[in-house]
Amino acid sequence: xxxxxxxSINADLVYALPHLPAAGxxxxxxxxxxxxxxxxxxxxxxxxxAGSRCSHIGAVGPDGAWAVERLMEYGVDTRHIASVDTPTGxxxxxxxxxxxxxxxxxxxxxxxxxxxxLGIALSEADAGDILVMQNETCLQAEAARMGRDLGLRVAYxxxxxxxxxxxxxxxxxxxxxxxxVEAQQLEAATGKAPQDLGxxxxxxxxxxxxxxHFDGETGAVRDVPALPVTPVDTTGAGDxxxxxxxxxxxxxxxxxxxxxxxARAGALMVTRHGTADVIPDLKDVxxxxx
Ligand code: RIB
Numbered sequence: 544x545x546x547x548x549x550x551s552i553n554a555d556l557v558y559a560l561p562h563l564p565a566a567g568x569x570x571x572x573x574x575x576x577x578x579x580x581x582x583x584x585x586x587x588x589x590x591x592x593a594g595s596r597c598s599h600i601g602a603v604g605p606d607g608a609w610a611v612e613r614l615m616e617y618g619v620d621t622r623h624i625a626s627v628d629t630p631t632g633x634x635x636x637x638x639x640x641x642x643x644x645x646x647x648x649x650x651x652x653x654x655x656x657x658x659x660x661l662g663i664a665l666s667e668a669d670a671g672d673i674l675v676m677q678n679e680t681c682l683q684a685e686a687a688r689m690g691r692d693l694g695l696r697v698a699y700x701x702x703x704x705x706x707x708x709x710x711x712x713x714x715x716x717x718x719x720x721x722x723x724v725e726a727q728q729l730e731a732a733t734g735k736a737p738q739d740l741g742x743x744x745x746x747x748x749x750x751x752x753x754x755x756h757f758d759g760e761t762g763a764v765r766d767v768p769a770l771p772v773t774p775v776d777t778t779g780a781g782d783x784x785x786x787x788x789x790x791x792x793x794x795x796x797x798x799x800x801x802x803x804x805x806a807r808a809g810a811l812m813v814t815r816h817g818t819a820d821v822i823p824d825l826k827d828v829x830x831x832x833x
Contacts, residue, residue, distance in 0.1 A: 546595050547597075547673065547675070552599070552611075552624070554631060555818050579819040584819050585779045586785050586786040590790040600623045604628065605626070629655040642777050644776070670694030678705055713742075721737060722781065754766070807829075
């Protein structure tokens, strides 16, 4: 099977700082690193490194050829990345000494993908393939509807959280993944807990406490613990977890195994500085000792 990812592609500008800046504060960075990122690109790289065939659907501007080349080097199918006139998206990321971050996003080309390009890409998908989206592009609702019509398993990572955007895709979802804060925000917007929205699989990530899966068919609830690591940079760890879970499901693993593998990948990821460029491959994840 395959994973189709309608997702963002960003240049990540990562500033290492003594602490996250307060309003009105000027702060000198210890260092600046540039790399490939975007929640979408991070998930595509994670899924490809976990062993899946992953096609990225997205857009870059005239300044984005390097990002497409890098995705290709990392094993992602880049044939459905459009070139548009808008500059490539970027993220300004502040990381403190505890590994926590703060992100400013410039969406750029990510929000300029033509609908026709989405249709052309998904016309190659087969029933049973996975379609995943996040909230850094345009066309999520259109993609979700197309995915449902084509018999794909439609997955959504509700980040960055926006209640209206999640509600627009809810009727089409088979799989929803979100963190605790996003789960509370969604409950405030809908009046229902995410697991009560009629979605087949819901995962709520709980940071250092692991992740919880709600099986919408059986009502079973399963917890997968986090692994004990000292984080240096948490940026992209959630994306890595999602990419690995979806790859596990794509490769036929039962949900508990897919989540356990994803927890290992996420744990390894927080011990590394950077985003898409440092997402661990399956061998690293399997061999890691925690
Ligand atoms: O989730 C981390 C990602 O968020 C970064 O790579 C950045 O580009 C933003 O999209």
